[in-house]
Amino acid sequence: MKFKINIFLKKxxxxxxxxxxxxxxxxxxxxxxxxVRVGKTISLDIKSDIKSDALExxxxxxKEMLVNNVIEDFEIVPSEEDK
Amino acid sequence: MKFKINIFLKKxxxxxxxxxxxxxxxxxxxxxxxxVRVGKTISLDIKSDIKSDALExxxxxxKEMLVNNVIEDFEIVPSEEDK
Numbered sequence: 001m002k003f004k005i006n007i008f009l010k011k012x013x014x015x016x017x018x019x020x021x022x023x024x025x026x027x028x029x030x031x032x033x034x035x036v037r038v039g040k041t042i043s044l045d046i047k048s049d050i051k052s053d054a055l056e057x058x059x060x061x062x063k064e065m066l067v068n069n070v071i072e073d074f075e076i077v078p079s080e081e082d083k
Numbered sequence: 084m085k086f087k088i089n090i091f092l093k094k095x096x097x098x099x100x101x102x103x104x105x106x107x108x109x110x111x112x113x114x115x116x117x118x119v120r121v122g123k124t125i126s127l128d129i130k131s132d133i134k135s136d137a138l139e140x141x142x143x144x145x146k147e148m149l150v151n152n153v154i155e156d157f158e159i160v161p162s163e164e165d166k
Contacts, residue, residue: 030144032130039124045117061113
């Protein structure tokens with residue numbers, strides 16, 4: 001069972017990587033760009049046929065290990081894509 | 084107009100960061116995890132009311148600056164979310 005975990009910095013948390021990308025784009029003529037933020041996506045398989053079990057596992061691993069709750073938000077997207 | 088750009092390593096390209104996360108999860112008892120891959124998400128605003136124009140700009144900046152075409156694939160998702 002495949003999942004995607006989207007991890008984003010919370011609103012209000014400074015995002016220097018996004019700012020650097022924004023400046024680089026502006027300096028290269030993309031002058032309509034604004035508010036660039038960078039996040040992370042983790043895709044993974046869970047060896048389980050029971051969707052609720054798998055989702056619970058993924059939620060737990062996000063809270064315990066993958067996500068820094070102080071500065072980051074996450075969402076879990078069940079995915080059938082092969083990416 | 085808001086867009087999300089999802090950038091992933093192409094299939095067959097080694098993903099050491101993903102492998103490290105996978106090993107960490109396995110070592111901490113999440114033994115059903117498999118095939119962990121890490122990608123990047125860039126969210127940005129384009130100051131334009133014409134969707135096709137904005138989309139063209141975003142595609143161009145992906146090809147020219149944001150994505151390494153040798154090892155990465157990307158998809159552009161128009162987004163109404165406030166993230």
